[in-house]
Amino acid sequence: MVANRKYAVIDPATGKLDRRIFSDEATYDDEMAKIFGRAWLMIGHESLVPAVDDFFQTYMGEDPVILTRDGQGQLHALLNMCRHRGNRVCRVDDGNAKRFMCTYHGWTYRNDGALEYVPGEEQAYYNALDKPSLGLIEARVETYAGIVFATWAKDAPSLEAYLGDARWYLDTVFNRRDGGMQALGPMKWLEPVNWKTLVDNCSDNYHVPTSHLSSARVQTRWLGRPPLSHEDQFASPNRHAFVNGHSVTFRDADDNMPRYVHGVSKETFRLFREYHDVTIPEVERRLGTLRARRVQLGNHSIFPNGILGLRLALPRGPLKTEFWHFVLVERDAPEELKRVIRIGSQANNGAAGMFEQDDVDNWRQVTEASTRRVGRRHSQDLSMGLGHAGPRRDYPGLVSERYISENNQRLFYRRWEEFMNAESWADIPLDPITAHFDGTATMRS
Amino acid sequence: MKAKPARAAAPRPAMLTEQQMLWLELMQFYIGEAWLLDERKFKEWLDLFTDDVLYFMPRRKNVLRREMHRELTPLGDLAILEEDRRYLEMRVARLETGMAWAEDPPSRTRHLIGNLEVNPLENAEVEARTAFLVYRSHLETDHQLLSGCREDLLCRAEGRWKVRRRTIVLDANVLLDKNLSVFL
Numbered sequence: 001m002v003a004n005r006k007y008a009v010i011d012p013a014t015g016k017l018d019r020r021i022f023s024d025e026a027t028y029d030d031e032m033a034k035i036f037g038r039a040w041l042m043i044g045h046e047s048l049v050p051a052v053d054d055f056f057q058t059y060m061g062e063d064p065v066i067l068t069r070d071g072q073g074q075l076h077a078l079l080n081m082c083r084h085r086g087n088r089v090c091r092v093d094d095g096n097a098k099r100f101m102c103t104y105h106g107w108t109y110r111n112d113g114a115l116e117y118v119p120g121e122e123q124a125y126y127n128a129l130d131k132p133s134l135g136l137i138e139a140r141v142e143t144y145a146g147i148v149f150a151t152w153a154k155d156a157p158s159l160e161a162y163l164g165d166a167r168w169y170l171d172t173v174f175n176r177r178d179g180g181m182q183a184l185g186p187m188k189w190l191e192p193v194n195w196k197t198l199v200d201n202c203s204d205n206y207h208v209p210t211s212h213l214s215s216a217r218v219q220t221r222w223l224g225r226p227p228l229s230h231e232d233q234f235a236s237p238n239r240h241a242f243v244n245g246h247s248v249t250f251r252d253a254d255d256n257m258p259r260y261v262h263g264v265s266k267e268t269f270r271l272f273r274e275y276h277d278v279t280i281p282e283v284e285r286r287l288g289t290l291r292a293r294r295v296q297l298g299n300h301s302i303f304p305n306g307i308l309g310l311r312l313a314l315p316r317g318p319l320k321t322e323f324w325h326f327v328l329v330e331r332d333a334p335e336e337l338k339r340v341i342r343i344g345s346q347a348n349n350g351a352a353g354m355f356e357q358d359d360v361d362n363w364r365q366v367t368e369a370s371t372r373r374v375g376r377r378h379s380q381d382l383s384m385g386l387g388h389a390g391p392r393r394d395y396p397g398l399v400s401e402r403y404i405s406e407n408n409q410r411l412f413y414r415r416w417e418e419f420m421n422a423e424s425w426a427d428i429p430l431d432p433i434t435a436h437f438d439g440t441a442t443m444r445s
Numbered sequence: 446m447k448a449k450p451a452r453a454a455a456p457r458p459a460m461l462t463e464q465q466m467l468w469l470e471l472m473q474f475y476i477g478e479a480w481l482l483d484e485r486k487f488k489e490w491l492d493l494f495t496d497d498v499l500y501f502m503p504r505r506k507n508v509l510r511r512e513m514h515r516e517l518t519p520l521g522d523l524a525i526l527e528e529d530r531r532y533l534e535m536r537v538a539r540l541e542t543g544m545a546w547a548e549d550p551p552s553r554t555r556h557l558i559g560n561l562e563v564n565p566l567e568n569a570e571v572e573a574r575t576a577f578l579v580y581r582s583h584l585e586t587d588h589q590l591l592s593g594c595r596e597d598l599l600c601r602a603e604g605r606w607k608v609r610r611r612t613i614v615l616d617a618n619v620l621l622d623k624n625l626s627v628f629l
Contacts, residue, residue, distance in 0.1 A: 091507060092509055092512075093506040093507045093508065094506070094508075184522055184523035185504075186523075187504055187524075187620075188618065188619040189619060189621070189622065189623075189624075189625075190620065191623050191624075192623055211546065213542065214539045214540075214544040214546075215535075217542055217544075218538045223531075223535075327523050342523060343527050343528075343529075343532075346523060346524060346525070347532050351525060351620050351622070351624050352502070352624070352625035354535070357624035357625065360547070361546060362546070364623065
């Protein structure tokens with residue numbers, strides 16, 4: 001780690017970005033400590049561990065973590081590392097277990113992290129081992145709408161403060177129904193890209209008519225979905241909003257249309273329409289009229305590495321990212337609708353997804369450009385829409401004038417600088433919560 | 446090896462059982478399919494599937510030996526692929542737009558299919574299991590070896606074998622390739 005290194009990578013006046021942050025080893029090491037060691041990180045969903053003693057193996061940055069639900073139903077995020085020598089105490093993806101035994105020497109931990117049993121505690125350790133201090137390292141855990149977050153930072157603010165007014169938008173997808181959502185997945189694969197390229201892409205709707213035209217065209221023809229064009233996007237009433245590092249794009253149209261989700265086609269539209277009409281009173285009660293009928297979250301990222309819902313960009317060195325793709329469906333939706341959303345999501349996203357497969361070489365070459373002797377001297381240009389964003393009445397965050405803008409990307413890298421230059425959480429600014437959270441929905445219900 | 450005489454003697458009556466003939470027929474089917482894929486004749490490849498096909502690739506989890514029944518995710522969970530004919534047609538049509546960037550320029554693939562086992566069913570359909578090694582080379586130096594098995598349900602349609610249901614099981618937990626843009 002580079003002590004007191006100061007990062008100035010994005011020029012707010014010109015939108016020039018120093019591309020070396022995509023491959024520099026020292027920068028990456030700093031990111032692991034100052035971003036992934038501090039931020040609230042999405043690690044899973046309550047529905048992945050629905051019953052007492054369920055567990056799910058996940059990651060906080062590069063560190064393997066076990067998300068457990070203990071005998072009392074309490075959630076824990078436990079570093080998957082035996083306190084003796086460092087072997088993992090769990091090698092499976094998920095399951096149900098009261099205890100985790102290290103396969104090296106047999107140290108055994110309860111699923112709340114406490115060290116319960118050590119072979120030879122009396123004979124080999126002379127009863128001198130301080131077992132209470134040798135539980136699995138535990139992170140702080142909080143949930144939002146069933147999504148589980150964890151942080152290593154004792155001085156981190158509450159998750160509610162961390163999400164801040166971004167939640168005003170996030171609620172319109174994640175917090176609509178009383179019954180909440182359930183997570184399916186993850187599908188996992190390794191992409192040869194820097195983790196930031198995927199996050200920054202979440203607000204990049206500019207790429208869609210170029211990168212994804214082939215998929216959009218066949219979906220128009222086979223599924224009857226609307227055609228995709230630059231012109232439509234430039235004229236779109238959608239906007240960007242940015243709060244506390246979280247990038248939001250949102251639709252803003254009072255047309256009482258079913259929410260966009262994967263799987264919509266001319267045949268399935270009826271299902272979405274009926275579901276919308278049946279549930280809208282409940283959604284209006286939970287979110288208020290403006291958010292229930294008008295505002296609709298689109299592509300978004302949750303700082304640092306949550307991508308389009310519960311999907312994770314897990315850093316694996318500066319040039320590699322393990323990507324985890326989940327699908328979230330509303331638990332109380334009809335089974336047929338869940339099936340349509342699941343299949344539609346898988347057809348579009350994931351390693352084999354028609355849309356997502358066309359992204360990877362772009363991000364990979366953006367990443368690699370930062371390693372090249374000549375290329376890395378030349379900055380990225382993120383100047384689109386400079387000076388065309390600001391506060392907007394009733395809509396929290398810094399809101400762009402247009403849908404196609406690099407406002408969120410510039411702000412993402414500025415947020416990145418704020419984390420990288422901070423000594424502690426005390427140096428990291430948080431926007432105050434000012435939005436009107438109409439309706440009954442809260443962080444946890 | 447001795448050269449064979451130009452004119453072979455009258456063919457001997459086949460001494461093959463029906464099961465062996467079926468095996469030969471399906472082995473030929475799978476070899477033909479592999480060539481279609483490697484020669485990028487995807488529309489002809491699509492003709493090998495019925496209209497009601499399910500093309501399914503579950504996820505494969507790390508679970509303990511005593512929980513092997515949970516290793517493959519069931520239909521209904523999130524899969525890597527859960528495609529009907531229409532989605533397969535879209536995937537093939539996409540390649541012809543000239544803008545399917547994951548496969549334009551296209552991958553170089555080699556499908557090696559073997560270990561065929563056939564199991565005829567009462568209703569004249571056949572279960573067939575094969576193992577595959579698929580090598581993919583893409584752009585300059587990207588390459589990947591995909592290993593796994595396929596469990597097919599085949600039926601006779603239009604005078605030929607067609608696949609009604611294909612379950613592809615990859616020998617991987619975290620996929621190591623940048624994307625899965627080739628057909629298996």
